[in-house]
Amino acid sequence: MTIRTIRPNRGQHYRPRMHCIKKLEAYMVEMQDPKSGLKGTEQKLNVTTIPHVITGQDIIAWLLNKMKVTKEEAEAYGTMLVAYGYIYPLQNHRKLVMCNDGSLYRFQTPYFWPTEKWVAEDCDYAIYLAKRNIRKKGVLEPFEQEHYTHLHTWLNHKWDFIVMQATEQYKAGKDRKKPDRVVLDCQERAYWIVNRPPRRTHSALDYGTDRLIDPTIEEKISFDQHRRMNIFYQQAIMRSKVKSSVSLGALVKFVNTYKSHDPFLAPCLPSNPWVTDNDTYWTLNIRRVDQCTKMRVERWSFSFFELLSDQRGRDDFKSFLKKEFSGENLAFWEAAEELKWGSASAIATKAAVIFKTFLAPGAPRWINIDGRTMGLTVKGLDHPHRYVLDGAQTHVFLLMKKDTFFRYLKSPVYKEMQNRALNPEPHNFSEAQLEQNSRNRSLGVHPITVWQQEEEERAKAAIASAPVDVKAMMSKIDRK
Amino acid sequence: MGKDECKTMLDALNKVTACYRHLVIALGSTSDSQNLREELRKTRRKAQELAAANRTKLTALLKDKTISKDDRAEYERLWVLFSSNMDLLEVDMKRSLEIGQDFPLKLPTRHLIATGMTGSTTTVAARAMSVQNMKYEADSNVDTADLRELRTEITQVSQMMEEMEMKVQVAPWAVEAKQEPGAELKSNMSVGNSSVGVISICEEEPKEDEGGEREAGSGSFCAILIFMVILFVAGVLGYLVVSMS
DSSP: OOOOOSSOOOSSOBOOOOTHHHHHHHHHHHHTOTTTSOOOEEEEETTEEEEEEEEHHHHHHHHHHHHOOOHHHHHHHHHHHHHHTSEEESSSTTOOOOOSSSOEEEEOOGGGSOOSSOOOOHHHHHHHHHHHHHHTTTOOOHHHHHHHHHHHHHTGGGHHHHHHHHHHHHHHHHTSOHHHHHHHHHHHHHHHHHHSOOTTOOOTTOOOSOBSSOTTSOOOOOHHHHHHHHHHHHHHHHSOOOOHHHHHHHHHHHHHHHTTTOTTTSOOSSOOHHHHOOTHHHHHTSTTOSSOBHHHHHHHTTOHHHHHHSHHHHHHHHHHHHHHTOOHHHHHHHHHHHHHHSOGGGHHHHHHHHIIIIISTTOTTOOOOOHHHHHHHHHHTTSOOTTTTHHHHHHHHHHIIIIIHHHHHHSHHHHHHHHHOBOOOOOOOOHHHHHHHHHTOOOOSOHHHHHHHHHHHHHHHHHHTSOOOHHHHHHHHHHO | OHHHHHHHHHHHHHHHHHHHHHHHHTTTBTTOOHHHHHHHHHHHHHHHHHHHHHHHHHHHHHHOTTSOHHHHHHHHHHHHHHHHHHHHHHHHHHHHHHHHHHSOSSOTTSOOBOOSOOSOOHHHHHHHHTOSSOOOOOOTTHHHHHHHHHHHHHHHHHHHHHHHHHHOOOOGGGOOOSSOTTHHHHHTTTTTTOTTOSOOOTTTSHHHHHHHHHHHHHHHHHHHHHHHHHHHHHHHHHHHHHHHO
16 A cells, blocks of 8 residues: 555656657557558467567568668667567567567567556566466576565565465466467566566666656746856856866876776776676775785876875885885875864864974974975964865875875886786686676675774874884994 | 455455456557457446445444454454555556557557457456356447546546545554465465466476376366267167167
């Protein structure tokens, strides 16, 4: 039972606009024309013959003739018709594509056509699964079984109704003639494969989450909104703009640098976990790994920002700086980041610690920034806020970028990293292995474990960066 | 008792809803015809009568404050069954209106979709009306006339649903199901011993179906054969008796 009050739909079930539906329906009706439409043949199933079966190549030939397009476009259009559920394949019912050969298809009845208004309800799906359970005598496919158990928990209050309705529909179906029963089964199964697709079936109705606003209502913009829009656009016109040749040049440079690293454009080594359900890629790229992948190391050389954003790169850079005895810049930068992103209550204490360690004259890890920035920062630290160290942080970042970064790239540390980097082999999974992978998906590392590791690293860094006690050092040397 | 009456009426409503859905699925396809539209109209009328009867009975039972807690839980469960049935019926009626408007039978330019279903739906309609054979008495314009009535009937049903919700305070999510998962398998045991066996879908499981079919045919064939043999033996014996005497 749906809760139905006087107010209409509360906006949680707005589906994206499917403008193509009316046009597709027009084509479907044209295909039925006895004179200029498609001619169906019969399908023989041992004893029964079922009419109105068409081959894929007939459909594509008809589309080529009707729409006067290229063969690829006609094939794509045919696949779209199958993916939306207007035509369903008889062999290999899980793969919703239109093959340009003798494979057989049949038209779907208008009740099961996709509509924008009527969404395929869970209750109906539960009734269908119950009917299928009866027919298959308890042996459902694994994805169907998952849905069945899930719906039994969520639709428990309606479960009696679902069972009653399923048995009644099954009994009513038995009264019909044999070929009709087969067709009815095929139709319903095709409808539910399109609306609740199993893994790795690409259905066109798989659109993600529903929208929060009704896309079909007309929006009225008020006078005040128009006024504010005008002010915004006037100010935008008056801003200084970059020449398009310059910005396009920058875009081209960016694309050329990153195109081999983009998982959409280049194959992700060893394999994209979202596609193959195998998470080797993620385990190879965590922070505490000994050997990095070649792609990762290459990425560090693109810009200093990349090096610092990757935690593993930052650790490597830190070990390089320790050898050069110039680690205070990076330590200051990290402390400033912590201040920026940390909690508001800790700002005052952190600011005091940072001043004592880095900025005070004669501090143990004094950073070398110019006088003006130093003056402004120290004055700002009287009333510390989140971005009080921004100026100093930028200055330090630029220092590191212009000087230390290039030395790092030429250093033996980095070169050794590059030599040791491994290049993983691309995976080549068969269909059966992909099925296996999707069943063996693990939960991965728990966030608490990751957080604990981060805490340990931070503690180690704190100990390592503690100011060197000169007296203790001197006494140790003396004792020796 | 009130509960048993309710249950039988709900079963009837359930049956009619299931049959109505079968009929609506056939709309717009090649098995569509004036007969189908008439069957739809008749089934709909029957469904509405049953719905009205159920509603009065259930509202009377639920408004009664003197019933025990178990009884109330049972009535709430029946109420959820009733309202789910009505939801399904309302959606099916609205869809049949849309599809009926999109596929008028008289227009030659609007072709029906060749879905492969060519048989008639008389048996389903007969099941819904609980009669042996369906009688068709309407004239040939039933599809357009029907649509106008359908609109009014849909508004009636929606109004009835809203009234029901206002009058009766039932929390549908609080009802617990009496059936466990897989209950439909047990309930079907008595019906499942029919001779046809498992239906084949498309080209994937033709073998089981073939065995079932042959069994049915051979079973009746054997029976006829035995009958003939017995008749023959009886004839021979009779002849001997006559010849002996």
